[in-house]
Amino acid sequence: xxxxxxxxxxxxxxxxxxxxxxxxxxxxxxxxxxxxxxxxxxxxxxxxxxxxxxxxxx
Amino acid sequence: xxxxxxxxxxxxxxxxxxxxxxxxxxxxxxxxxxxxxxxxxxxxxxxxxxxxxxxxxxxxxxxxxxxxxxxxxxxxxxxxxxxxxxxxxxxxxxxxxxxxxxxxxxxxxxxxxxxxxxxxxxxxxxxxxxxxxxxxxxxxxxxxxxxxxxxxxxxxxxxxxxxxxxxxxxxxxxxxxxxxxxxxxxxxxxxxxxxxxxxxxxxxxxxxxxxxxxxxxxxxxxxxxxxxxxxxxxxxxxxxxxxxxxxxxxxxxxxxxxxxxxxxxxxxxxxxxxxxxxxxxxxxxxxxxxxxxxxxxxxxxxxxxxxxxxxxxxxxxxxxxxxxxxxxxxxxxxxxxxxxxxxxxxxxxxxxxxxxxxxxxxxxxxxxxxxxxxxxxxxxxxxxxxxxxxxxxxxxxxxxxxxxxxxxxxxxxxxxxxxxxxxxxxxxxxxxxxxxxxxxxxxxxxxxxxxxxxxxxxxxxxxxxxxxxxxxxxxxxxxxxxxxxxxxxxxxxxxxxxxxxxxxxxxxxxxxxxxxxxxxxxxxxxxxxxxxxxxxxxxxxxxxxxxxxxxxxxxxxxxxxxxxxxxxxxxxxxxxxxxxxxxxxxxxxxxxxxxxxxxxxxxxxxxxxxxxxxxxxxxxxxxxxxxxxxxxxxxxxxxxxxxxxxxxxxxxxxxxxxxxxxxxxxxxxxxxxxxxxxxxxxxxxxxxxxxxxxxxxxxxxxxxxxxxxxxxxxxxxxxxxxxx
Numbered sequence: 190x191x192x193x194x195x196x197x198x199x200x201x202x203x204x205x206x207x208x209x210x211x212x213x214x215x216x217x218x219x220x221x222x223x224x225x226x227x228x229x230x231x232x233x234x235x236x237x238x239x240x241x242x243x244x245x246x247x
Numbered sequence: 248x249x250x251x252x253x254x255x256x257x258x259x260x261x262x263x264x265x266x267x268x269x270x271x272x273x274x275x276x277x278x279x280x281x282x283x284x285x286x287x288x289x290x291x292x293x294x295x296x297x298x299x300x301x302x303x304x305x306x307x308x309x310x311x312x313x314x315x316x317x318x319x320x321x322x323x324x325x326x327x328x329x330x331x332x333x334x335x336x337x338x339x340x341x342x343x344x345x346x347x348x349x350x351x352x353x354x355x356x357x358x359x360x361x362x363x364x365x366x367x368x369x370x371x372x373x374x375x376x377x378x379x380x381x382x383x384x385x386x387x388x389x390x391x392x393x394x395x396x397x398x399x400x401x402x403x404x405x406x407x408x409x410x411x412x413x414x415x416x417x418x419x420x421x422x423x424x425x426x427x428x429x430x431x432x433x434x435x436x437x438x439x440x441x442x443x444x445x446x447x448x449x450x451x452x453x454x455x456x457x458x459x460x461x462x463x464x465x466x467x468x469x470x471x472x473x474x475x476x477x478x479x480x481x482x483x484x485x486x487x488x489x490x491x492x493x494x495x496x497x498x499x500x501x502x503x504x505x506x507x508x509x510x511x512x513x514x515x516x517x518x519x520x521x522x523x524x525x526x527x528x529x530x531x532x533x534x535x536x537x538x539x540x541x542x543x544x545x546x547x548x549x550x551x552x553x554x555x556x557x558x559x560x561x562x563x564x565x566x567x568x569x570x571x572x573x574x575x576x577x578x579x580x581x582x583x584x585x586x587x588x589x590x591x592x593x594x595x596x597x598x599x600x601x602x603x604x605x606x607x608x609x610x611x612x613x614x615x616x617x618x619x620x621x622x623x624x625x626x627x628x629x630x631x632x633x634x635x636x637x638x639x640x641x642x643x644x645x646x647x648x649x650x651x652x653x654x655x656x657x658x659x660x661x662x663x664x665x666x667x668x669x670x671x672x673x674x675x676x677x678x679x680x681x682x683x684x685x686x687x688x689x690x691x692x693x694x695x696x697x698x699x700x701x702x703x704x705x706x707x708x709x710x711x712x713x714x715x716x717x718x719x720x721x722x723x724x725x726x727x728x729x730x731x732x733x734x735x736x737x738x739x740x741x742x743x744x745x746x747x748x749x750x751x752x753x754x755x756x757x758x759x760x761x762x763x764x765x766x767x768x769x770x771x772x773x774x775x776x777x778x779x780x781x782x783x784x785x786x787x788x789x790x791x792x793x794x795x796x797x798x799x800x801x802x803x804x805x806x807x808x809x810x811x812x813x814x815x816x817x818x819x820x821x822x823x824x825x826x827x828x829x830x831x832x833x834x835x836x837x838x839x840x841x842x843x844x845x846x847x848x849x850x851x852x853x854x855x856x857x858x859x860x861x862x863x864x865x866x867x868x869x870x871x872x873x874x875x876x877x878x879x880x881x882x883x884x885x886x887x888x889x890x891x892x893x894x895x896x897x898x899x900x901x902x903x904x905x906x907x908x909x910x911x912x913x914x915x916x917x918x919x920x921x922x923x924x925x926x927x928x929x930x931x932x933x934x935x936x937x938x939x940x941x942x943x944x945x946x947x948x949x950x951x952x953x954x955x956x957x958x959x960x961x962x963x964x965x966x967x968x969x970x971x
Contacts, residue, residue: 207759211752216854218493222486225437235334237406239446242257243717 250722253401257330257719261343263617264443265323266610270701272315272354275605277697278306281690286869288683293869296396296922298362300869302795306373307361312598313371313461315354320606321465322350325412327392327613332409334402334721338395339894342388343835349385359588364436368792368828369450371457372426379427386423390416397742401480401721405742407488410749411468413742416495417750418460421757426453430890433883436789437889441765443823444511447831448764450502452757459499462564462597466605467491470562474541474607481760483540487533498523500756505576508585509805510831511820516764517578524576531569538562553629557608560637564756568593588679589651592644599640599693607700611820612672613706618711629701630785632696639692646685654679659809667812672838673865680867767896768824775821776933777948779896779959780941781908782884783917787941789887790879790934791830794871801832801840802945815842817944822948825896835956837868842946846919847938849917850924852939874935879914881907881932909961913940 286292286301293300329336337343356378360366366373374382393416397409418637426449428436442447475482482488504512504520539562542548549556571593575584584590611629623629657675660668668674708727780788791797804810806817818841823829847855857875859866884906892898902909911931917940918931930936 205756211756214752215493215497219490230741231485232481234404234406235485237402237404238328238475239479239481240331240407241406242331243719 250724251399252720253719253723254720255336256716258337258340258343259327259530259617259716260783261337261347262323262613264320264328264347264373266400266613266617266766269319269606269610272319273603274694274697274701275358276308276311276316276384276404277497277690277694279304279311281687281694283308284683284690287867288680288687290867293490294961295872297794297871297873300870300871302798303362303364305798306366306370306795307358308359309371310357310373311354312318313457314357316604317462317466317598317606318350320602321415321461321469321825322346322611323613324469324473324609325393325465328408328469329412330932331407332402332472332526333396333400334719335396335399338392338399342392342395346385346388346392348633349381349388349441353381353385354551354554356381362482363950364795366792366795367429367439368795368830369426369439369446370797370833372423372450372578373877375435376429376431377434378543379423379429382423383420386420390420390576394742394746394945398606401724401832403724404700405409405745406472407482407485407492408468408472408852410492410745410877411464411471412514413746414749414753415460415468415490417746417755418456418464418500421750421753422456422460425757426450430893432890436895438827438887439829441829441892442768443826444767444820444893445765446826447507447510447823448504448512448516448761450829451506452500452761453909455503455506456500457535458597459495459502462602462911463499466496466561467495468560469605469609470538470565473605473612474538474562476557477552477558477608477612478502478542478545478548480541480543480545483537490540491530491534491537494533496752498526500753501760502576503528503760505581506833507831508576508581509577509807509819510803513536513764513767513821516760519723519760521576521578525573528573528932532566535562535566535569538565544589545921553623553633554608556630556633557604560603560633561601561608564596564604564640568597568601571596573862574897582805583655585652585805586801586833587651587655588647588682588834589655590834592647592651595640595647596644599636599643603636603693604633607636610704611700614707614764617714618708619714620707620711620908624703624706632699632703633701635698636693636854639689639694639696642689642692643686644689646682646689646752650679650682654684658813661812667809672813673863673867676836676867677865732777767820771821771824773949775819776950777821777824777899778950778959779825779883780893780944780948781913781961782881782888782906783913783937783940783958784944785887785891785909785937785941786879786881787934787937790874790938792828792939794874796833796840797830797832799832799836799868801835801839804839804841810839814839822946825891827891827894827896835921837966840942844943844947848924849921849939850926851937851945852942853921853926853930856935856938863880869936875930877934878932878935879910879934881910883912885908905962909958910937912961913958 282292283301283304297303311420324339346797357374360375360378361373365375367375393412397405429439430439439446442808456496459892470489471482502520504516508517508521539559542555542559546893550560574580575590575593611623614620654675657669657678715964802818802823803815804814804818811817822841823831855862856871858870858872859868888903892903914931914936917936921930921936922928
């Protein structure tokens with residue numbers, strides 16, 4: 190039975206399920222990211238690379 | 248909250264070392280690329296030497312470009328930027344050094360083994376099992392060092408570049424381990440556990456994600472760090488970078504099957520690969536726009552600053568390549584472009600334009616800072632480098648896309664009477680040979696740019712003053728503050744949780760895509776299954792893999808009418824069910840060989856292998872004269888067949904224990920016939936006989952077939968009147 194099921198495995202069900210799952214996860218991330226109240230935090234984050242390090246006098 | 252101010256030093260020495268390695272191996276990769284480009288344009292440059300032949304050098308070129316050039320560049324950038332972003336020295340000086348020297352040893356091992364023909368025959372995963380093990384170990388060293396650095400950080404938040412590095416480390420580890428599961432037969436040979444369609448799917452799941460997680464995500468991390476640095480502005484939209492990240496992690500892992508459209512791979516899997524590839528359009532372009540718009544209000548830098556020009560050119564190529572990739576994944580476009588040089592053009596837009604320019608931009612940014620000079624020695628030379636290399640890439644790209652489309656159209660051209668317009672495959676090769684010369688010229692320009700860069704960098708280093716490390720200061724982390732942050736932000740701070748999430752999403756995608764296909768061979772109806780290779784055929788197959796014939800020949804006739812008209816019925820899953828590794832190939836510089844068995848007499852193959860021009864005077868195939876003199880190793884066969892039997896190939900006990908005798912007998916018969924037809928005597932223990940036996944069985948292993956099945960009945964039962 191299982192063998193037969195696998196033999197004709199077109200697998201669309203499982204795949205569709207996974208895609209939907211991924212899509213939902215992604216939607217949640219989108220929602221989280223674009224919440225207005227986080228603006229200041231993201232501004233702060235984006236400054237991280239620009240922080241000055243100690244350098245030799247040139 | 249009390250926080251302690253701590254003092255520490257960055258390890259910049261390792262960054263310098265990786266930059267040197269990048270430049271050194273980059274040069275090697277480009278030069279080998281130029282050589283093989285010349286060999287396609289002018290076949291005598293194969294020089295009749297096995298280790299310098301196109302099919303041995305091409306894997307060396309691809310591996311060097313990906314793992315030596317891009318690899319070392321990534322490590323340099325990751326180690327430099329991570330220390331700054333995490334405000335700490337790298338976790339362990341010892342691991343850092345081990346990582347560096349281990350990786351260079353791996354490259355050296357590749358440089359020696361690949362030209363000598365030690366290969367697994369799987370693209371970009373050619374390196375044999377001891378080197379695979381070394382890669383695994385060194386990757387773990389890298390991972391421990393990197394995650395240790397994260398654990399020691401003095402900055403709570405992980406900047407998005409760090410995310411991209413994390414995704415790179417965990418996913419590449421998974422890809423490498425899964426694709427490299429193989430059983431050794433000897434010190435430098437092994438068979439992958441997967442066969443045929445399984446191997447194809449796993450290999451291209453790996454292959455495509457090597458592009459995604461070795462050549463894209465780490466470089467995106469570098470982009471998100473060095474572009475803001477170079478223009479002294481934050482990234483255009485940090486939010487967009489987060490979306491970019493998760494979209495890539497979710498989607499990329501599924502896209503592999505777009506390398507297998509119209510093949511024997513199950514249809515649903517192909518469709519899945521196509522859909523997910525097309526979806527990649529959006530996040531990739533979002534990422535590109537994010538990089539480009541970082542220059543908002545500072546566009547003048549694009550006129551005056553070569554470093555900015557390099558970085559922006561790189562991001563533009565990222566956009567072009569990620570536009571073209573999804574396009575090529577659409578089935579009807581793939582039908583035309585697959586197996587042609589279009590793909591080669593596509594790859595070089597990505598590798599030279601995106602990876603190359605980003606690496607050089609980053610190196611130009613770093614060299615003066617690390618070696619204590621006031622900027623690069625010459626801005627003008629940087630500009631020359633950029634413009635000459637850019638011209639080179641464009642020539643390369645345009646010539647290869649034109650070649651690919653031309654050849655694709657010629658393959659499918661049908662006259663009104665239903666005949667192929669170009670029945671002789673070599674006609675379609677000849678049509679594009681001038682373009683091979685254009686490519687050579689393009690490559691030459693790119694390398695010229697590279698040498699200008701080397702000179703400039705050398706001068707800069709000579710100009711630099713000795714620098715001792717500068718003491719840095721930062722507050723130690725206390726994890727309890729910021730209690731009002733929302734869950735998502737906590738998550739970003741939590742390196743481990745984050746890493747696990749990334750891993751889960753790539754694993755789930757992979758399992759769903761790969762698992763069903765792994766059991767597919769078990770469910771093939773009995774009458775569709777095929778006979779395994781005889782011992783001699785298997786030996787010939789190993790010669791085929793060793794010589795790297797797969798870099799020019801496919802063994803997969805697609806379910807695409809022009810393929811069927813030219814090469815015969817499309818290949819089935821069963822036909823490669825005993826193929827460890829699969830040899831479907833990805834490029835047709837020569838014709839498909841899946842049904843070449845029986846097409847020509849043995850003597851034709853003998854003459855053709857020794858001197859292809861003697862059979863087809865316009866051929867560009869290298870001569871493989873040494874196959875006629877080098878001995879075939881019959882004694883290795885017992886071990887080989889026993890390993891293959893472990894992997895599920897149905898050999899009998901006697902076939903395994905007498906494998907060498909089995910092969911010798913068949914070889915004697917082939918050699919005797921060859922001699923009778925006019926070939927020299929004494930070929931029976933030579934590699935060429937095994938190879939011919941293999942070529943002649945391709946497409947002929949059906950259980951109902953009669954051509955070669957006699958030798959599958961070994962050991963012959965005694966019947967009245969002697970053997971057989």
